[in-house]
Amino acid sequence: MNDxxxxxxxxxxxxxxxxxxxxxxxxESRALYGKIAIIDPAEKHYFQPLWTLVGGGVVxxxxxxxxxxxxxxxxxxxxxxxxxxxxxxEQSVVTASGNKLSYEFLVVAAGIQIDWHKVKGxxxxxxxxxxxxxxxxxxxxxxxxxxxxxxxxxxxxxxxxTPVKCGGAPQKIMYLADDYFRKxxxxxxxxxxxxxxxxxxxxxxxxxxxxxxxxxxxxIETHYLHNLVEINAPQKKAFFKNLSTxxxxxxxxxxxxxxxxxxxxxxIKKSPLAADTGWVDVDPYTLRHKKYGNVFGIGDCTxxxxxxxxxxxxxQAPVLVQNLLCLMNQKTGMQKYxxxxxxxxxxxxxxxxxxxxxxxxxxxxSFPFDQAKxxxxxxxxxxxxxxIVYWNGMLKGLL
Amino acid sequence: xxxxxxxxxxxxxxxxxxLSQKEIQNSLIQTLEKLPELVxxxxxxxxxxxxxxxxxxxKESTEYLLGGLEDEIGKYIPTKDSLEALMALVHNLPKYTxxxxxxxxxxxxxxxxxxxxxxxxxxxxxxxEIAGPIQQKVEYxxxxxxxxxxxxxxxxxxxxxxxxxxxxxxxAVQRSIHFVKALLTLxxxxxxx
Numbered sequence: 001m002n003d004x005x006x007x008x009x010x011x012x013x014x015x016x017x018x019x020x021x022x023x024x025x026x027x028e029s030r031a032l033y034g035k036i037a038i039i040d041p042a043e044k045h046y047f048q049p050l051w052t053l054v055g056g057g058v059v060x061x062x063x064x065x066x067x068x069x070x071x072x073x074x075x076x077x078x079x080x081x082x083x084x085x086x087x088x089x090e091q092s093v094v095t096a097s098g099n100k101l102s103y104e105f106l107v108v109a110a111g112i113q114i115d116w117h118k119v120k121g122x123x124x125x126x127x128x129x130x131x132x133x134x135x136x137x138x139x140x141x142x143x144x145x146x147x148x149x150x151x152x153x154x155x156x157x158x159x160x161x162t163p164v165k166c167g168g169a170p171q172k173i174m175y176l177a178d179d180y181f182r183k184x185x186x187x188x189x190x191x192x193x194x195x196x197x198x199x200x201x202x203x204x205x206x207x208x209x210x211x212x213x214x215x216x217x218x219x220i221e222t223h224y225l226h227n228l229v230e231i232n233a234p235q236k237k238a239f240f241k242n243l244s245t246x247x248x249x250x251x252x253x254x255x256x257x258x259x260x261x262x263x264x265x266x267x268i269k270k271s272p273l274a275a276d277t278g279w280v281d282v283d284p285y286t287l288r289h290k291k292y293g294n295v296f297g298i299g300d301c302t303x304x305x306x307x308x309x310x311x312x313x314x315x316q317a318p319v320l321v322q323n324l325l326c327l328m329n330q331k332t333g334m335q336k337y338x339x340x341x342x343x344x345x346x347x348x349x350x351x352x353x354x355x356x357x358x359x360x361x362x363x364x365x366s367f368p369f370d371q372a373k374x375x376x377x378x379x380x381x382x383x384x385x386x387x388i389v390y391w392n393g394m395l396k397g398l399l
Numbered sequence: 400x401x402x403x404x405x406x407x408x409x410x411x412x413x414x415x416x417x418l419s420q421k422e423i424q425n426s427l428i429q430t431l432e433k434l435p436e437l438v439x440x441x442x443x444x445x446x447x448x449x450x451x452x453x454x455x456x457x458k459e460s461t462e463y464l465l466g467g468l469e470d471e472i473g474k475y476i477p478t479k480d481s482l483e484a485l486m487a488l489v490h491n492l493p494k495y496t497x498x499x500x501x502x503x504x505x506x507x508x509x510x511x512x513x514x515x516x517x518x519x520x521x522x523x524x525x526x527x528e529i530a531g532p533i534q535q536k537v538e539y540x541x542x543x544x545x546x547x548x549x550x551x552x553x554x555x556x557x558x559x560x561x562x563x564x565x566x567x568x569x570x571a572v573q574r575s576i577h578f579v580k581a582l583l584t585l586x587x588x589x590x591x592x
Contacts, residue, residue, distance in 0.1 A: 063521055384525040388518050392511040398504040 004077065007037045009324070010093060010103040012083050014040030014068060016394070017109035017299035017313045023073045023397030024321040033075040039095065041082045043068050046137055047390050049310055052169055052346055053383060055134040055143030055257075056176035063387070065137065071395055083110070086271040088292040105294050105324055108273060108280045112165050112300035112308060113265045122258060125233035130255040134173055146255040147177045152189035153254030155181070156238060160261040161197025161227040165300050167307045168343040168355070170194075170259040171201065171211070177257075178218045179348040192220045193251070195240050197227040203307075206363050207345065207355040210372045214347050223249075228258065264301055279303035284359065285336040287320045294327070296320050304339070306359055311342035314394055340364050344382040352379040 009025065009032065011018045018038050025032055045068045053059040072078045081095040092102045114135060116123040125131040132143040155177060159170035174194055181187040194215075201215065201222070202208040215222060223240070226249060230239040238256055240249045263269070264278040273289060275281035280297035281290050284304055289295035298316050300308040319337040326334050339359025346352050351374040358364045365371045371378070393399030417423055454460050477485070488495075512518050556562075566572055 063517070066517070380525075380529075384522065387521060388512055389508075391518055392515055393504075393508045396507070396511055398508045398511070 006102045008035035009105045011107045013109035014038045020317045027397045037077040039079045051134045052172045057144040108297045110301040118261045120230040129233040152186045156253045156256040158228045159196035162261040168345045172346040195223045195226045306339040307341040315340040354378045
């Protein structure tokens with residue numbers, strides 16, 4: 001346990017963003033060695049993007065998990081507690097055990113909160129009676145169990161009307177399920193439904209066009225502006241609210257993959273750092289807090305108007321680090337983040353559309369070919385390359 | 400006129416006066432004590448100078464010495480070309496530093512990956528999953544060819560026209576003939592145009 005209570009930089013959150021920022025700060029300035037603290041109570045760290053393929057039966061969930069202690073960069077203090085409150089006027093945070101820690105600079109990288117309780121009947125049903133979700137390490141294998149054992153009927157895949165981490169994940173598992181049902185010979189006596197709280201399949205037209213063709217090819221029934229509000233697991237019934245008419249729609253299922261509603265963590269929502277929406281209120285280009293100049297925000301907990309993905313964090317981190325150091329050393333050279341984010345959209349076993357776009361929803365692609373086309377190479381990129389880039393590149397502050 | 404003893408004594412008076420001083424006496428004693436050491440050092444110096452003179456006077460020895468030095472030091476004496484290259488290197492240093500900065504994180508990433516056993520295992524397993532089915536197909540195909548060869552070697556029955564007719568009726572042969580026919584038709588199409 002670290003005895004220091006004063007740090008040059010405190011990073012709240014030891015997930016993808018927190019560790020990436022810490023590693024980059026040390027790379028850029030060795031003088032910060034021993035002066036940065038990460039506050040996070042979690043002992044395990046997950047590469048969550050691979051949970052789609054775990055749910056699809058392609059990858060073992062064990063490869064997505066590592067000990068947090070092996071990932072904290074050398075020279076960074078790890079305070080294994082949860083932050084309870086922020087006091088930005090006093091430049092301090094208070095942890096759940098009552099410890100007060102002071103900082104010169106604060107980086108809020110707390111991630112997103114999953115609100116299982118906001119769908120009535122969901123929390124007690126998850127992992128059984130045909131109810132599954134890829135959004136939990138504890139329950140992701142139940143998705144594969146349900147897909148593998150599906151013998152026909154209604155298979156429902158949901159997407160809430162809240163921001164979520166990885167906006168494409170709700171539909172990716174659906175395409176894999178369709179592929180598997182065809183392989184196992186049950187597709188002809190199955191109906192796949194996509195109930196989404198959003199208005200369309202995807203916010204960027206170039207990729208939405210491809211996805212709509214995929215949906216048509218696969219014969220999937222879509223229901224937009226329908227938000228899951230309740231699950232009756234014993235009766236295998238799901239209740240959706242039509243967001244246009246407020247009408248309640250009831251549908252029976254044989255399996256249902258739920259993407260739960262999500263929000264900013266409660267301890268941020270009630271803090272002075274939050275905007276009206278509850279997210280950390282930062283400038284969309286500099287990632288600096290709009291009110292507290294020595295506070296920065298990154299990743300899923302912020303109100304950055306882009307999709308919440310690990311790829312976005314990879315581009316946000318160098319900008320944040322550069323801007324923080326400019327402030328710290330009173331130098332010019334602040335950088336701007338353009339809203340880049342990416343969603344590797346699995347459309348089947350062995351095919352993927354690599355969506356990359358910016359704040360203006362304009363494609364911002366890395367490869368010199370049409371990324372809206374379903375490709376095996378991009379599927380391999382997601383499955384084989386991205387995990388390695390994550391553990392050994394991004395978390396080490398290298399890529 | 401010859402000097403008398405008294406005259407000699409008068410000439411020596413200043414010296415005698417000096418020698419009567421205690422400090423002078425002590426200095427003289429110290430000098431005399433160091434004399435053997437000084438004589439040895441002088442003799443050594445005399446010998447060394449004599450040696451150097453001898454070497455310098457000996458042309459063969461001089462040439463051998465200088466030639467050896469040339470071989471050793473000559474490698475390191477910058478030529479015009481190497482000086483020009485050095486200037487070019489210094490001139491381009493900002494560019495090379497930029498390239499190295501770009502390559503450095505990639506190299507560190509590759510090193511980090513190679514040292515991470517879990518990542519190496521994951522990549523190996525992934526490669527096996529891709530290569531496995533291909534390898535199986537190749538092995539199956541090769542095995543089929545080997546078995547067919549063995550069967551053919553055992554078959555000594557005479558081949559006549561009826562054997563050929565029977566073979567033509569085989570579905571696989573029929574398909575192959577149709578394929579070749581279609582290929583030839585398509586290949587000749589541009590020529591007709």
